[in-house]
Amino acid sequence: MYRYDEYDQAVVDARVAEFRDQVERRLKNEISEEAFKPLRLMNGLYLQLHAYMLRVAIPYGTVDSRQMRMLAHIARRYDRGYGHFTTRQNIQYNWMKLEEMPDLLADLASVEMHAFQTSGNCIRNISSDQFAAAAADEIADPRPYAELLRQWSTLHPEFSFLPRKFKIAVTGSTIDRAAIKLHDIGLELVQNEAGEIGLKVLVGGGMGRTPMLGHVIREYLPVADYLSYMEAILRVYNRHGRRDNIYKARIKILVNDLGPAEFARQVEEEWALVKPLGLDPPPSELARIAAHFAPPVLDANAPVEIDLSNPDFANWVAVNTHPHKAPGYTIVTISLKAPGEIPGDASADQMDIIADLAQRYAGDEIRVTHAQNLVLPHVRRADLFDLWQVLVSAGLATANLDRASDIISCPGLDYCTLANARSIPIAQKLAVKLAPQEADLGELKIKVSGCINGCGHHHAGHIGILGVDRKGEENYQLLLGGSGAEDATLAKILGPGFDENGIVTAVEKVIDRYKTLRADPAERFLDTYRRVGAEPFKEAVYG
């Protein structure tokens, strides 16, 4: 785990003091709401439907048990006993009071956390692979590179007022668990022929109103140079991004308008100017950061074989664990998707339990996934049964990772001011309906957004659902064929929309048709759809 140095801590503490003063002045009416609103947004505080909402940054989705306990404390002390883990690996609290914010932020700062750059047109929280440093399929841990980006982008004066928000994801594996093709910049660690680590650079991906997949503008960038190259990309964007039109202001529009080749050429030209300025850190600095991320000392003799005679336990192990680099270890995903519950919500008590488990069994680390689940990255297989029993008693042992009831959902009209329709109830109904047959269906990713902004990744869903407003009524569009993984594609709308019950029935019809169409029981829904196209599903739903 990265630990703040004196500079990191000083920056965060100063920000808390500054915001305390700003809040005091606002409460005394010394500043207007018009002047104050941008200041609170810079500190992650939005006004939503029922109350203020605070978005806390979780850099590359990694926290330790001390931080998770603080997140639980905040849920209990300042909220109504729960929090919502988001698709950007952050946590949101829904029932915040402005007058309590300074104390809350001071509590957060005491565990090296904050909420700035979780709103506004700046570089947002850097996201990453939730299996970093543990996955057997990874080249190297991407988080040191993400951490350096965090330091570089924190309060970067030139990039605090970009044309629009800016999201960066970094992965260290060819198996893409960080959706790098759907970010403004996606970075993938790769090796050259000499075996040296570098970065493949993608730009111009994103969801929202105009979804696009990112383009590779560099196949290999030496790690020694990547920071200045990022600076060059941001400079080109900052200069030419469409500030005149909020709907065209993301970098994806610029990359698309110029064409990826021309955009890349301009970046190279800018880079030639930036590189000599000496921004790139010496290798010793990168090594210093990387040392923080050293995995815990693992037991070389940890047994591989474990007793799987309990069928529920065996099923959970089969579905919710993932191969670890080290024999005798595994990666556990704790599902926050018990069918019927709110996707991504965790109670303060559950957070405390997960913190305890991380400390006891997982090298004191917890990860947040972009699918709104939590991960314990380094667990001895021999400890799995004890761990599972605790999860069962806490209602956290749902065995549904990447299955039909593991649904991503944004807060939608139950909480969000921008929403057109509710998304959580759709996710809940679908999860309850589909859970009984999900083992047969295999991998199936359903994603629900409450408006075109696409916070629920509906464009990247094998099955995506988008809430729209139809003459004042909630209405839902059905999209098929998306993926946010290494085989990324954008889902396409199937046809006219449905009401709340109609969309659930429509998804059931799609799934029933898939079962008759799949080439064999192992063919995923997505692969069947890619093979047969939309027509048979259109016919099943509208025919």
Next chain:
Amino acid sequence: MPRLLTGNRLETGDVLWWAGSDWSLHIRDAVAVDDDGEALIARLAPQERINDLVLIDVDPTPDGWRPRSTRERVRAVGPSVRPDFALPSLPVDAI
């Protein structure tokens, strides 16, 4: 069509309804502002104590005011997915 004035309290973010001479947490206490709405906003907005002041359309029902839009019904009651937090303003299933 009757209209209500609503906003969010600066200190807490609470949803408030204009009840004639003061604000209430409960839509059942709200008083229709009809033609006076804009004048009320013009008077209250400069005080800078209530955010996002807005007039919304409602229908009178035997149970009280029913906002026309789902959004405002959700604001009046609370998140439909957390009936345990629902305000006693409208039945949750009225959303």
